[in-house]
Amino acid sequence: MRSDPVLVIGSTGKTGRRIVRRLAEQGYPVTGVSRRSDPPFVWEDPSTWRRALEGIHSVYISYFPDLAAPGATAAIEALTSTAVDAGVTRLVLLSGRGEANAERCERIVRASGASFTLLRASWFSQNFTEGHLLESVHQGVIALPAGDVHEPFVDVDDIADVAVAALTDDRHAGRLYELTGPRLLTFGQAAAEISAAARRKVDYVALSPDAFRTALTESVGPDYADLLTNLCVEVFDGRNASLGGGVLDALGRQPRDFGDFCRAAAASGVWQ
Numbered sequence: 001m002r003s004d005p006v007l008v009i010g011s012t013g014k015t016g017r018r019i020v021r022r023l024a025e026q027g028y029p030v031t032g033v034s035r036r037s038d039p040p041f042v043w044e045d046p047s048t049w050r051r052a053l054e055g056i057h058s059v060y061i062s063y064f065p066d067l068a069a070p071g072a073t074a075a076i077e078a079l080t081s082t083a084v085d086a087g088v089t090r091l092v093l094l095s096g097r098g099e100a101n102a103e104r105c106e107r108i109v110r111a112s113g114a115s116f117t118l119l120r121a122s123w124f125s126q127n128f129t130e131g132h133l134l135e136s137v138h139q140g141v142i143a144l145p146a147g148d149v150h151e152p153f154v155d156v157d158d159i160a161d162v163a164v165a166a167l168t169d170d171r172h173a174g175r176l177y178e179l180t181g182p183r184l185l186t187f188g189q190a191a192a193e194i195s196a197a198a199r200r201k202v203d204y205v206a207l208s209p210d211a212f213r214t215a216l217t218e219s220v221g222p223d224y225a226d227l228l229t230n231l232c233v234e235v236f237d238g239r240n241a242s243l244g245g246g247v248l249d250a251l252g253r254q255p256r257d258f259g260d261f262c263r264a265a266a267a268s269g270v271w272q
Contacts, residue, residue, distance in 0.1 A: 005055055006167050007088075008032045009041060010062030014126050015094055018160035019060055019167075028168065031056075035064075043075055049082050058090035058167045059083055061109075065224065067095060067102040068231045076105040080112040088114060090173070092166045094159070095120045097178065097244070098235040106176070117166035119159060121179040122240055125261045126156040128194060129270045132220075137194060137271055143205040145212040145232045146187050150241040152180035153190065155256040162250045178244025181255050190258065197262035198271040209233050 006023055010016040011032025023030040033041035033052045042048045043064060053059070061079065063072055080091060093109045096102040097120045109116045127133050128142075136142045159179055166172040185193070191204040207215070209229050216225035247255035265271060 004028070004057040004168070006030045006058045006060070007052060007056040008060045008062075009052075010034060010060075010064060010094075012036065013062055013064070014124060014130055014156045015159050015163065016060070016062055018157060019163050022160060022164045023167070026164070026168075046078055046082070049079060050086060053083050053086040053088055056083075056086070056088050058092065059088050060092045060094070060163055060167055062094045063105070065227060066099075066231060067105050068099050068234070069101075069227055072101055073104050073108065077108045080109055080114070084113050090115045090117075090167065092117045092119065092163055094163070096231075096235070097122045097180070098239045099231070100234070115170075115173045117172045117174070118176040119162060119166070119179055120176060120244070120246070121159050122154045122181070122244070123151045123235075124156050124159075125153045125181070125256075125258055128190075129265050129268075130156075134270070137198070137202055140201055141203050141205055142187060142191050143207050143212070143215065144187055144236075145207050145209045145229065146236040147206050148186050148188065149236045149238050150184040150186055151190075151236075152182075152184050152240065152243050153258045153261075154179050154181045154247075155258075155261050158247050158251075158255045162247060165250055172250060175250070177246030177250050179246040179255075180240075180242075180244040182243065182257055184241060184243065185258060193259055193262050194271070197259075197266040199266070200271070 008016050008020050011020050012034045020032040041052050091114045095106050106118050188204040191202045195202045213225050213229040
């Protein structure tokens with residue numbers, strides 16, 4: 001059994017649950033917390049934070065709903081202060097590539113006084129299998145306000161592997177890792193690769209931001225629809241149309257290709 005306790009905030013999310021599983025398999029004492037854990041960790045209720053942080057060496061921070069959300073910077077500043085006061089010595093932040101507010105949160109973590117690693121990730125491949133776009137794949141139409149922008153889709157399993165390394169190995173202290181896949185694809189090309197792997201027709205439709213917001217509002221409400229729309233407008237302007245070397249730098253191997261992700265997803269039956 002390894003001796004340094006690790007806390008994973010957002011342990012039911014795409015990255016969090018993978019990180020908890022990997023740490024447990026490697027023998028680390030790991031605690032995962034979320035809104036539904038016992039005790040709960042609720043971002044909107046700072047009184048729930050201190051108990052989770054007591055006795056913890058390293059913390060993985062995944063902010064919900066997104067670091068682009070109003071109030072995220074204040075929450076990250078308060079959390080880092082509480083964590084350092086509780087004796088936490090290492091912080092690993094999941095950040096968003098190309099997001100101005102995420103970079104503000106990165107600066108807060110840098111200035112916290114704790115050892116840190118910043119994981120600046122691009123669009124998750126698993127958004128097509130575990131996120132709101134899974135239903136879109138089932139319906140055969142992926143509709144986003146992304147035009148023909150190129151995106152270096154990153155596999156969440158790669159993010160989890162880098163996070164575990166950062167949480168457990170001092171060599172990653174003070175590093176910023178740009179986490180992307182190995183290839184740039186438009187969403188139209190991504191839809192074509194999903195189609196080929198799933199053996200079913202999946203089209204991509206480029207929406208205007210207003211049309212996207214309107215379509216989302218009915219299902220997720222106006223506030224979350226505004227957040228997602230504004231985020232898409234920010235990051236789908238071409239700023240992320242480049243590859244990052246974070247996976248190779250952190251792990252010494254290449255990131256997983258989107259085509260390999262698609263073939264594994266199809267074999268799992270998730271798109272059937």
